[in-house]
Amino acid sequence: MYFLLQEDKWKGLIKVGKFIITGCTPLHGEINVSGAKNAALPIIAASLMADGPSRLLDIPKLRDVENLCEIIRRMGCRVEQDGNELLIDPTTLDTPEADHDLARKLRGSYYILGVLLAKKRWARTSLPGGCNIGNRPIDLHLKGFKALGAEINLDHGIVEVKARNLSGNRIYLDYPSVGATINIMLAATLAEGTTIIENAAREPEIVDLANYLTVMGAQIKGVGTDIIKIEGVETLKGAEHRIIPDRIEAGTFMMAAALTKGEVFVRNVLAEHVKPLIAKLNEMGVELKEDITGVLVKGGGPLRAVDIKTLPYPGFPTDLQSQMMVLLTQADGTSLVIETVWENRFTHVDELARMGADIKIDGHSALIKPSRLTGAEVTATDLRAGAALILAGIVAYGETTIRDIYHIERGYENIAQKLSSIGAKIKKVN
Numbered sequence: 277m278y279f280l281l282q283e284d285k286w287k288g289l290i291k292v293g294k295f296i297i298t299g300c301t302p303l304h305g306e307i308n309v310s311g312a313k314n315a316a317l318p319i320i321a322a323s324l325m326a327d328g329p330s331r332l333l334d335i336p337k338l339r340d341v342e343n344l345c346e347i348i349r350r351m352g353c354r355v356e357q358d359g360n361e362l363l364i365d366p367t368t369l370d371t372p373e374a375d376h377d378l379a380r381k382l383r384g385s386y387y388i389l390g391v392l393l394a395k396k397r398w399a400r401t402s403l404p405g406g407c408n409i410g411n412r413p414i415d416l417h418l419k420g421f422k423a424l425g426a427e428i429n430l431d432h433g434i435v436e437v438k439a440r441n442l443s444g445n446r447i448y449l450d451y452p453s454v455g456a457t458i459n460i461m462l463a464a465t466l467a468e469g470t471t472i473i474e475n476a477a478r479e480p481e482i483v484d485l486a487n488y489l490t491v492m493g494a495q496i497k498g499v500g501t502d503i504i505k506i507e508g509v510e511t512l513k514g515a516e517h518r519i520i521p522d523r524i525e526a527g528t529f530m531m532a533a534a535l536t537k538g539e540v541f542v543r544n545v546l547a548e549h550v551k552p553l554i555a556k557l558n559e560m561g562v563e564l565k566e567d568i569t570g571v572l573v574k575g576g577g578p579l580r581a582v583d584i585k586t587l588p589y590p591g592f593p594t595d596l597q598s599q600m601m602v603l604l605t606q607a608d609g610t611s612l613v614i615e616t617v618w619e620n621r622f623t624h625v626d627e628l629a630r631m632g633a634d635i636k637i638d639g640h641s642a643l644i645k646p647s648r649l650t651g652a653e654v655t656a657t658d659l660r661a662g663a664a665l666i667l668a669g670i671v672a673y674g675e676t677t678i679r680d681i682y683h684i685e686r687g688y689e690n691i692a693q694k695l696s697s698i699g700a701k702i703k704k705v706n
């Protein structure tokens with residue numbers, strides 16, 4: 277049964293709650309991965325381009341998703357939720373403007389721009405928020421919109437995009453930005469003529485969005501490669517779509533199993549999507565078995581030190597860098613981690629140092645030496661940094677308290693319950 281999303285449902289939950297973890301318990305059993313946040317957000321936004329309702333399955337229940345649903349509800353759309361299903365009816369959309377306060381709460385709110393530019397030829401929102409992991413410009417998104425014929429106005433943190441006509445064009449991205457690739461693809465779907473995005477990002481979430489758009493009637497070729505070709509169409513219809521599994525959540529659980537020397541079957545992960553992590557875990561000496569339903573991770577043996585460099589897909593994901601760093605504190609030998617995607621993605625290091633980690637940062641690089649982690653009071657500084665602290669708490673001696681867990685709850689569905697079900701001693705205290 278569906279129910280209408282409650283306005284301000286999340287008010288009051290922000291900044292409250294902490295996780296208390298008692299460490300040193302090996303994890304055993306089976307853990308299920310939810311739908312991917314970073315696929316769900318653009319897909320929810322894309323449903324506004326249809327001429328009828330869409331039904332979306334395996335939508336993770338997360339604060340970012342709730343906030344985006346609230347944004348589109350306030351634009352006049354009907355959004356109903358039943359567990360992990362969403363029904364979105366955009367036919368009553370009357371305000372092509374995203375609520376500024378809500379839009380600032382999540383990075384993914386910028387997809388409203390591409391979608392409404394395509395559908396209404398006008399959109400306005402505040403510059404998006406999200407994790408504090410570095411300068412997060414949207415110049416490539418705006419450059420793409422301009423190339424399609426849009427006029428851009430930026431004033432006091434508010435972005436307005438408008439176009440009399442949107443026409444396809446050839447757009448080269450200076451960097452394979454995930455968000456820019458998605459936003460340009462969204463806008464080009466309802467533009468006139470052909471758009472070619474060169475040096476496009478290749479992340480699986482982009483492929484998932486393109487699959488949904490294709491069922492809606494869009495004509496898109498080349499997703500998953502660095503050249504995407506979009507033939508504009510006049511209309512899109514509502515469709516049903518199941519979101520792909522969250523490869524970052526899956527990777528976090530895989531590392532949790534390896535870290536505690538446990539044995540965990542991580543269900544609902546596409547092994548293909550976590551190849552770079554599988555390669556590194558193999559190199560470290562972790563035993564892994566893949567099948568079509570998931571990946572079995574067997575820890576236990578000594579862990580070897582390895583070097584990591586984050587890169588756009590199919591390179592090692594920046595969103596798994598902080599969790600990997602925790603695993604590397606338990607390896608024999610010194611490891612090097614180089615972060616190339618975000619300039620401010622080592623904020624977890626100070627927190628891990630409180631727990632005894634021996635990590636030295638030099639610019640974009642971090643040297644990790646083996647250390648015995650001990651429980652401490654720490655703060656989640658962003659989503660993935662928070663996930664790293666959970667892993668550290670699980671392997672540390674004694675009790676760890678993590679504050680500001682609202683960051684973690686933006687991107688991990690029921691993480692405490694899920695980890696408890698495989699033996700972790702973690703509880704949420706409000």
Ligand code: UD1
Binds near residue numbers: 314454617
């Ligand atoms: C998405 C993910 C985020 C992940 C990131 C990289 C969502 C909601 N978030 O973020 O979890 O860490 O991909 O895999 O899907 N850049 C520019 N100009 C732009 C856009 C980006 O210079 O217009 C730069 C950024 O500063 C950053 C790099 O490109 O250094 C990567 O950003 P991008 O791929 O756009 O990340 P997001 O889509 O924001």
